[in-house]
Amino acid sequence: MNEIRNIIVTTSWDDGHPMDVKLANLLAEFGINGTFYVSPRNRERLVIGQNDLWEISRHFEIGAHTLTHNRLDILNNADLEQEIKGSKTLLEDRISKSVNMFCYPKGMFNARLRQAVIDADFIGARTTKEFCLSFPDDAWQMPTTIQAYPHSAIIRIRRALKSRNWRGMLEFTRVGYGKSWDQLACNLFNKVCTEGGVWHLWGHSWEIEELDLWGDLKFVLQAVAYRKGVHYMTNGQVLREMHVSHRPALNGVK
Numbered sequence: 001m002n003e004i005r006n007i008i009v010t011t012s013w014d015d016g017h018p019m020d021v022k023l024a025n026l027l028a029e030f031g032i033n034g035t036f037y038v039s040p041r042n043r044e045r046l047v048i049g050q051n052d053l054w055e056i057s058r059h060f061e062i063g064a065h066t067l068t069h070n071r072l073d074i075l076n077n078a079d080l081e082q083e084i085k086g087s088k089t090l091l092e093d094r095i096s097k098s099v100n101m102f103c104y105p106k107g108m109f110n111a112r113l114r115q116a117v118i119d120a121d122f123i124g125a126r127t128t129k130e131f132c133l134s135f136p137d138d139a140w141q142m143p144t145t146i147q148a149y150p151h152s153a154i155i156r157i158r159r160a161l162k163s164r165n166w167r168g169m170l171e172f173t174r175v176g177y178g179k180s181w182d183q184l185a186c187n188l189f190n191k192v193c194t195e196g197g198v199w200h201l202w203g204h205s206w207e208i209e210e211l212d213l214w215g216d217l218k219f220v221l222q223a224v225a226y227r228k229g230v231h232y233m234t235n236g237q238v239l240r241e242m243h244v245s246h247r248p249a250l251n252g253v254k
Contacts, residue, residue: 006196006229007192007193007196007197007199007227007229007230007231008197008198008199008230008231008232008233008238008241009032009033009189009198009199009200009201009224009227009230009231009232009233010033010034010035010198010199010200010201010232010233010234010235010237010238011027011032011033011034011035011200011201011202012034012035012036012037012063012103012126012144012200012201012202012235013034013035013036013037013202013203013204013205014037014065014103014202014203014204015037015038015039015042015044015045015065015069015204015205015206016036016037016038016039016040016042016047016048016053016065017045017046017047017048017204017205017206018046018047018048018049018052019205019206019208019209020036020048020052020056020205021048021052021055021056022205022209022214023205023208024036024055024056024059024060026214026217026218026221027060027221028059029221030221030222030224030225030226031225031226031232032221032224032225032232033060033061033232033233033234033237034060034061034234034235035060035061035062035063035101035126035234035235035236036056036060036061036062036063037063037064037065037101037102037103037126038053038062038063038064038065038087038091039064039065039066039067039068039069039087039105040067040087040090040091040094041067041068041090042068042069043068043069043070044069045069045206046206050094053094053095054094054095057095057097060234061100061101061234061235061236061237062091062095062097062099063099063100063101063102063103063126063235063236064084064087064088064091064099064101064102064103064122065087065102065103065105066083066084066087066105067082067083067086067087067090068083069105070083070105071105071106071108072084072104072105072108072109072113072116073108073109073110073112073113077116080112080113080116081116081119081120084102084116084117084120085119085120087099087102088102088120088121088122099122100122100123100124100236101122101123101124101125101126101234101235101236101239102117102120102122102124102125102126103125103126104117104125104126104127104128106128107127107128107129109125109127109141114140114141117140118140122140123139123236123239123240124136124139124140124142124235124236124239125139125140125141125142126142126144126202126235127141127142127143127144128144128147128202129141129143129144129163129165129168130143130144130145130146130147130156130159130160130165130168130172131145131146131156131160131165131167131168131169131171131172131188132144132145132165132167132168132171132198132200133145133171133188133191133192133195133197133198133199134197134198135197135198135238135242136198136238136239136242139239139242142235142238142239143168143200144200144201144202145185145188145192145198145199145200145201146181146184146185146188146200146201146202147181147201147202147203148181148185148201148202148203148207148208148213148216148217148220149181149203149204149207149211149213150180150181150211150213151181153172153177153178156172157169157172157173160172171188172184175187175188175191180216181216182216182217182219182220185201185220185223186220186223186224189223189224193227193230198238199224200235200238201220203217
């Protein structure tokens with residue numbers, strides 16, 4: 001096995017909203033790579049147009065986020081396959097490229113959903129677990145570092161407790177309790193630069209637009225961009241760099 005690169009920056013963006021175009025342009029401005037998880041028939045929000053999706057796919061990775069952004073745990077097996085496998089097939093047809101990464105809607109997953117993603121031939125799946133700075137040890141439970149959203153400290157701790165993310169909660173209290181999301185993101189990046197690991201920023205372009213977080217996001221991207229020794233990757237590239245085994249243990253997924 002080759003030695004894993006020491007410092008990695010990756011980003012991911014959910015839902016496939018038309019504002020992804022503005023977000024992609026901002027990422028490109030700072031040389032930041034990432035994965036756009038698209039729900040091509042999203043029932044909740046507007047969906048990016050065919051031409052814009054094609055253009056983004058020329059420079060970034062496109063991942064699947066189900067067909068309709070439906071809650072997966074309540075679906076029978078046939079509908080589950082349609083949402084997961086169907087999203088992969090439709091997106092591949094639209095961009096004429098392989099779609100290898102999946103993102104669980106609202107971060108909800110269990111052993112059955114994880115297996116359905118594996119059976120649909122995705123190489124990995126991203127969750128919404130935060131404050132993780134290490135490399136994933138399960139390709140279908142890929143964690144993140146921080147969401148581009150101004151959650152309160154109480155909300156962040158509550159989410160960590162709900163997912164039993166003890167290490168993440170400890171990380172949060174050590175480096176970012178009481179900090180704004182952009183300050184916290186920079187603190188976590190600085191820690192990765194010192195100790196090595198993966199810094200993974202995620203979010204939704206429509207939230208960034210609704211809350212006018214573009215200035216905060218630009219501040220964060222400027223802080224992490226063009227750093228010597230830092231490798232800027234898509235989510236799929238991170239997993240390939242890891243050489244994650246094809247079917248790792250469930251690691252406690254129920």
